[in-house]
Amino acid sequence: MIEIKDLHKKYGKLTVLDGLELEFKKGGILAILGPNGSGKTTLIKCLLGMVIPNKGNITINGKSVLKKWEYRNNLNYLPQIANFPSNLSVIELINMVKNLRSKQSNEQELISLFGLEEFLKKKLGNLSGGTKQKVNLILAFMFDSDLIILDEPTTGLDPISLIHLKDLIRKERVKGKTILITTHIMSFVDEMADEIVFLLDGKIYFNGSGEALKKQTKIDDLERAIASLISKHYV
């Protein structure tokens, strides 16, 4: 479904993505892992068209997405930091995003799932970090799209909301959606991901299932297996 070929991105002198190649089939959960600054967010933003790569190509369902915008109609995105215009209220923001897409949305269900009814009329600037993240999640899950990209979805969530989030992701997987997740929480990856991509210095360092990673590193704990991958590289 997604095919990334020879992707290069530099910020000034800093090389973030260095000839990255990745292919991912439709359906399932792909976890993109890597130490801080390894290019996870840049990769995702290239997919979204927010960052313009220096070289390379990205295709979704066989069509190049560079400099295009229509494909985003079939893509939901959860940004890493939930920054919203502070003088809009929650419901105004939701209605605005709904207005921008000509698609069915199920925000009511999500609002009651995360218990946000009492916050709907509050200004986004006055919400706590966790509540903002819940709003963020509603915006990311309210449309029915084939591709869902989640950048650090667990940030600031309480345990109950985390369980709701996992249920949501599982539901979408059952529907045959493709879900890309970046996170630093390994238990979350271990529990959810079908496939792991490990990024290091702008290249794919490992690509396969969690089991394969454990076998390769001969460590039975995913967190330690990942840590050993990183430390091997730096030794």
Add this chain to the structure above:
Amino acid sequence: MYKILKYSIFDLLRSRWSYVYFLFYLLLGFVLLFLNNDLSKAVITLMNIILVLTPLIGSAFGVMYYYNSKEFTELLLAQPIRRNKIFFGQYTGISLSLTLSLVLGLGIPFVSYGLFRTSEIFDFTLLLIVGSFLNFIFVALSYNIALSTDNKIKGFGYAILMWLFLSVIYDGLFLISLLMFSDYPLDQFSLFATILNPIDLSRILILLKLDISALLGYTGAVFRKFFGTGLGMILSLTALSLWVVFPLLLMRRKFNRKDF
């Protein structure tokens, strides 16, 4: 684009600053008219204020709005909308809301004074047109500055410097060079130098219409000699339009290449 435009105007109309700006012009209009009791004098005073103030407010609001709406922009960038539409929508939103403050703020006192019964209505209308042009020009210029640097303080500083340069320093340099090269024919130089500064251009445009030779100055006189009042006005209006078009083209180039 209209959806984005709608939301940015909606957002701006709720901000305190639009009202402060509007109330300032409203107060200024009333004070000038009812203390002065002379429409044509009021128009000249207003011209001097508008020529300094609209570029300053346009530059400051432009950069501020860009930085403050960054989150909003990022949210929009992930939606199925063309980049051009996002930025032109926001740009038009801020320029229109500033123009609205100017036109309503000055229009209300002048209309209530009985402007429609006088011959000054054309001068006054021209003043508002030029003020609106300056809004669109300086918001575009400051948007370019904001797009070039992610550092808010730097962006704000550059915008203020640009305003200072075009409204004060430029004239100083212009005068010095006129004095230094006074032995040479300077007609073409001064025409050219005026076209390169939108504030000077606006001043000449208004003075040509007001037809006050004492205030016209050297360049104004050259302008009138060269083109006559009618052609001079058309020419300066065209130059002002180009001052909107070129920064906008540059802006489009910038944001189509920018990473967020």
